[in-house]
Amino acid sequence: MLTVEKLVAGYGKVRVLHEISLDVQEGQLVTLIGSNGAGKTTTLRALSGMIKPESGSIRIGGAEIAGLESHLITRRGLAHSPEGRRVFPVLSVEDNLVMGAFTRLTGSRPKGDVKADLARMYELFPRLAERRLQLAGTLSGGEQQMLAMARALMLNPKVLLLDEPSMGLAPKLVEEVFSIVSRLKAAKVTMLLVEQFAAAALEVADFGYVLENGRIAASGPAERLKNDPAVRAAYLGAAH
Ligand SMILES: Nc1ncnc2c1ncn2[C@@H]1O[C@H](COP(=O)(O)OP(=O)(O)O)[C@@H](O)[C@H]1O
Numbered sequence: 001m002l003t004v005e006k007l008v009a010g011y012g013k014v015r016v017l018h019e020i021s022l023d024v025q026e027g028q029l030v031t032l033i034g035s036n037g038a039g040k041t042t043t044l045r046a047l048s049g050m051i052k053p054e055s056g057s058i059r060i061g062g063a064e065i066a067g068l069e070s071h072l073i074t075r076r077g078l079a080h081s082p083e084g085r086r087v088f089p090v091l092s093v094e095d096n097l098v099m100g101a102f103t104r105l106t107g108s109r110p111k112g113d114v115k116a117d118l119a120r121m122y123e124l125f126p127r128l129a130e131r132r133l134q135l136a137g138t139l140s141g142g143e144q145q146m147l148a149m150a151r152a153l154m155l156n157p158k159v160l161l162l163d164e165p166s167m168g169l170a171p172k173l174v175e176e177v178f179s180i181v182s183r184l185k186a187a188k189v190t191m192l193l194v195e196q197f198a199a200a201a202l203e204v205a206d207f208g209y210v211l212e213n214g215r216i217a218a219s220g221p222a223e224r225l226k227n228d229p230a231v232r233a234a235y236l237g238a239a240h
């Protein structure tokens with residue numbers, strides 16, 4: 001569904017990603033793990049067009065999207081829930097969600113779906129249902145994270161990119177976020193999940209990639225990576 005080949009990207013003259021290749025099959029949950037500064041966020045930014053790749057190929061369902069404007073990439077079915085959960089603070093929860101569906105309204109999808117999708121999001125995220133008229137800026141960190149995820153899902157994306165959804169959350173909320181990711185996986189949402197909690201990410205994922213200094217250092221079925229001595233020592237803590 002998402003195929004990345006030899007992607008090179010960075011900021012100005014600074015190269016961060018050096019020919020990275022990865023693949024996310026339809027219905028799969030793939031995780032990208034790696035230390036701080038490895039280039040995980042940069043990868044997602046390059047995929048969603050927030051930064052322009054220098055070279056390489058990015059395809060969704062076979063169609064090339066590398067170099068397209070980000071709103072066109074969104075329309076091709078790639079949704080990005082960015083690092084730091086950017087929601088519109090002075091809009092209500094519900095208006096944030098409707099905004100999430102906005103791009104697809106200009107595309108091929110019928111408008112009638114929005115109501116049904118709102119209902120689906122409220123079912124998936126009951127906390128958001130309780131707070132649908134509350135201004136997003138007044139939500140807790142965990143609730144804002146859920147809103148950012150739900151807003152991205154309102155696009156009905158072919159692929160959902162999630163950048164550290166657990167970042168800065170209390171342990172209980174981290175658990176909740178992972179349980180939502182599991183539910184999305186059960187619902188066959190195709191996802192690329194970037195996570196600092198490598199152990200938890202490998203627990204829910206089908207397949208994993210390890211990014212080191214902008215290069216893919218290891219990859220494989222999540223189960224295998226979880227038991228790989230080098231991965232364990234570097235990312236899971238040797239004692240696990
Ligand atoms: N906006 C930016 N401008 C310049 N360099 C950046 C910018 N954002 C990130 N970087 C650099 O790119 C590298 C990878 O960062 P990032 O992709 O955020 O890593 P990760 O998400 O894996 O922690 C780091 O060296 C970081 O300093």
Ligand SMILES: [Mg+2]
Binds near residue numbers: 041
């Ligand atoms: Mg990051």
